[in-house]
Amino acid sequence: MEWGKRYASIAAVNGRRYSLPSLLLALVLLALLPVLFGMAELDAAAAAQPLEMGAVLIGVVLLVPVCAPELDSGVRETADARRTPAVGVCLVRALLGAAAAAALLAALVGWMGQNGCQVSALHWFDAFAGALFLGGLGMLALALAKNQVVGYMVPLLYYSVSLVSKKGLLGLPSLLAMSRGGPSGAPILAAAGVGAVALALLARSRWKAGR
DSSP states (O other): OHHHHHHHHHHHHHIIIIIHHHHHHHHHHHHHHHHHSOOSSOOHHHHHHHHHHTGGGHHHHHHGGGGGGGGSHHHHHHHHHSSSOHHHHHHHHHHHHHHHHHHHHHHHHHHHHHTTOOOOHHHHHHHHHHHHHHHHHHHHHHHHHTOHHHHHHHHHHHHHHHHHOSSOSTTSOOTTTTTTTSOOOHHHHHHHHHHHHHHHHHHHHTOOTTO
């Protein structure tokens, strides 16, 4: 179908132009984790620490920039004038970012398993849900404020407060639930992340060309 080919082309172009720099930065972040954390022969709770305290940040790296190119009024005016809806382009970028986060986290968890850590699919889902939530929160902040700095500050502030808080914030499960020996709040965090992304796209649809 024509729309399928069009969106496949959009994914290819945006994957190279916008997603690749974020992907490289995410790889650098993950490469630093073995330096910051011991990542061999860990039990289940200890193995969750580098995932919940470090790896989740790739969600911020990969998802916050999704709508950033259109912050420039000239780019936004051009994007809004095209036949393909600009929000559709942002959705493609968000899906690329989420897929990249899922793949990178799966590779990291697999590598930890090879190093003797007691990890499971729940560790992957827990880390992915946290990454999706933080990234979606940043996307929403950027879309509402129309400011990329705000888009990064809001999820990083949430993350920083979560490190010192014994409970979850905003009525949500803690980002560090498994690290602290509790049950994972991954399903709720993942749902909140999807909701934040959807709201961010809605807010982006209300941007006016040239403003």
